[in-house]
Amino acid sequence: MKSIGKYFIFLGTLFKNRESFKTYLKLFFDESIKVGTDSIFLIATVSFFMGAVTTIQTAYNLVSPLIPKYVVALVVRDMVLLELAPTIIAIIFAGKVGSNIAGELGTMRITEQIDALEVMGINSSSYLVLPKVLATIFMFPALVVTSAFLSIWGGYVAASFTGVISPFEYTQGIRYQLNEFMVIFAMIKAVTFAFLVSSISSFMGYYTKGGALEVGKASTNAVTNSVIAILFADYLLAQLLAQYLIAF
């Protein structure tokens, strides 16, 4: 409970005694490249194969003559939009970006770089963390959109190669009765998860004490806590927003 309270106080400090807008703008672009552009390869690879495997698994498990083949693609599309693209990619993102943020801030803490900023009169938490949080919130939804596209395309490629369903049936299924709210739902999840991963990882790294061993522990804790927070938030969002899927 003490840590949760400290986390919320930490979030409050991000908005106190801020530097100039120009300072944050440069940092925001730098962080966006680190958080977003540098994650594209991993996200693309995972997404493509995730879509391909989901298509094949679904096709081999839906073998009733009563179920049209295009339903396979429909299932893949809904799974990708609702869970795989936002949630699974957020977990992978926590592993890559979350550990990186915690490691970077933890190293800055133990090598007194954060103290150096404070001595200069800079609010170190705001200067270092706010651009990371904003950049993640800005870039992660874009990564989720990329992931969803590549997962569906991966499914298409797998379907074409293996012949479990025809490309025509796959395309038909992807287009069939799309509920647009699913995309909105995915974006709400993306923004929420991005905030959780970046803020929790920053919190873990910023308050690192000790040496190299503690930086490693901070990185591990950042990933563990981010993943738990993602899954908990995923459940809450499902509980809150699933009803709107039916309403749309």
Place this chain on the structure above:
Amino acid sequence: MIELNNIQKSFGDNTVLKGIDAIFKPGLVNMIIGASGTGKSVLLKCMVGLEQPDIGGVFYDKRDFSGSTRKNQIEIRKDIGMLFQGAALFDSKTVEENVRFPLDILTNQPMDEKLERVNLVLERVGLTNTNTQMPSELSGGMKKRVGIARAIVNNSKYLFCDEPNSGLDPQTSITIDNLIKEITQEYNITTIVVSHDMNSVMEIGDYIMFMYKGEKLWDGTADQVLDSDVDAFNDFVFANNLMRSLKKLRK
């Protein structure tokens, strides 16, 4: 001038500083010495605002620092430069960006003026043509010199050095010591150095303050060190053979 007025600081039940009073004058190298765990670093942190004293105050040229608002503290901090034990250079920035950093954040100077100032201080610390190098490409001594350059780039009035010789070979230590001494006199800075290194204390210390178990036990000049009759101070100072030999010679 920096004045410490009855500085007290505790962490839980552990009282680290037990009422420290001191005056550090400009143009002098003021050394704070003592064994590990005597509260030197905590005192330094209280002075630069990284820790808040429980009781007492820190005054910079009569300006209250520890008891004032963050806004006023930021104004005073513009006059403070600090050399950290490991230099604390920003890993992702070049030497030039590191030294320019206080100017970028604290001033509105145009870029050409800032670069001129950066090159001037880099030249002063003997590091010309290192602008594009990254901290990871520098030796320990060079990192310390970049740290000094960053600390003085904004025309700081107060320079704090935390163990400036740690991890350096004796020759480089002397270079860094001399640089600190020269800069202090040249710019009339109030310099405070926390150190264990008695060679450095005897070499550059104008005013020496010895801390023992959270208290100021002895203070004086380098010449007075050899004549001290405070046991705990003598145990610390004459722990090495060189200092013992010096005392014998003096006798």
